[in-house]
Amino acid sequence: MVYRAAFEPTESLEDNLIRWKKKHFENPLGNSLIIGAFINDELVGMNAYMPVEYTINGERIKMLQSCESGVLPSCQGKGIWKKVVTYALKYIKEETDYKLVIGFPNYINSYPGFKKMGWKTVCNMKNYVMINNLRAFKTVFQRKSPLFRFALNGVAIQRVVCAIHKQSKYHVEKALPEDLIWNDNESGVLKCGHSVELLKWKEDYKELIPVCIKDGGKTVATCLYGLSTYNGSEIIKLECFECLAECARYSKSIFASILSYFAKQHEEASFVRVWAQDNSSMAKLLKKLLFMGSSHPNPFIVNNPESKYADMPWSLSFFDLD
Secondary structure, eight states, X not given: OHHHHHHOOSSOHHHHHHHHHHHHHSOTTOOOEEEEEEETTEEEEEEEEEEEEEEEXXXXXXXXXXXXXXXXXXXTTSSHHHHHHHHHHHHHHHHOOOOEEEEXXXXXXXXXXXXHTTOEEEEEEEEEEEESOHHHHXXXXXXXXXXXXXXXXXXXXXXXXHHHHHTOOEEEEEXXXXXXXXXXXXXXXXXXXXXXXXXXXXHHHTTOEEEEEEETTEEEEEEEXXXXXXXXXXXXXXXXXXXXXXGGGGHHHHHHHHHHHHHHHTTTOOEEEEEEOTTSHHHHHHHHTTOEEOSOOEEEEESOTTSTTTTSOEEOOGGGOO
16 A cells, blocks of 8 residues: 555554545545556555635635655655646646645655645644643653753643643533534634534544533533654644633633643643644744744645635644644
8 A cells, every 4th residue: 555655654454444434435525536646557656635625704615635645665756746746736627626725744755845846835833732741741852852851841831731720610521523612703714614514524534532611511612632642652632722702811721721631631641732823822822821832844835826715814723634
C-alpha cells in the first residue's frame, strides 16, 4: 500500500482499512476522489481529495481537501507526485463542481512542492502546547528544546491553571454531537460545516470526544478533542472550543475547567495541543492560560490564488484537518 509505505502508520492493516473506508467512503458529502499514478499496472503514487463544506453568510461552498498524498520510496524523486496533483486539479476543474481545493500540508515534506506549483498560503496556524502530565512531558522533548525549558516551570504553570479552575463554578461532562455550540454569527468569515450528520461522521473516523462545560444546568461552552501520540507518548488534541457569546468574558476560567478535566480523565497524556490563528480570540485565550506557542509553522493553502475565497477571512482549528 502506497499510504502505509509513505506514512508508516502504527495501526494494524485491518484498522487502517477500516478507518480508510470510514473516512473516504462514508462521508455524507460524498466519496473522496483518489487519484493514482501507475507504472506497469503497479500503484506507485496517489493523492486523496476529501469533500468538505464551508459556509459564509449563509452560503454553502463545496470544496475538496487534499490529504494522504504519497509516493513509494523506490519511486520518489521522479516527479510522480507533481503529475498526480496536476492531473487531479485539471480533472476537478473540468469534471466536478467543487469551488476550491484546500490543504494543510506537512511543512517539511509536501509544502515546498505545493508552493512550487503555485498554491497560495492563506495563513500559518500556530501550535500551542500546555503540560498535562509533567513527568511524561519531560520525556518527549530534548533538553535543548524550548518545550523542555517550558517544562522546568511546569509545576508553577500547573498551579496557576489549577488556581484559575478552583475559582470557577464549572462542571465538564461528555456530550452528544448535537449538543455542540457553534458561533456562526460572524459575517464574512469562512467556517467549516458542522451539520449533525457531518459531526457524527467526523467524530467516528477521527475518534473524537465531545464534552460540554456547564454552569449549573446550563451549557456555556463545548469542545471536541481526541487522543494521539507524540514521540511514543499519548497527547490530547483539542479540535475546537466554542463558548456562548454572553460567557466570553469568563472563557479563561471555562477553558481552565477543561484542562483540569483532561488532567483527571487522561492523566497519562503528556500535553494538550491546540491550533490557533494569530491574533485570534483563541490565541489570546491560550496565552492568558500560559500555553507555549511552537515556532513550527502549520500552513493552510489553497490551489487557486485567483479564487474569491482565497482572500476571505477563514476561521480554522484542528477540526478542519482531515
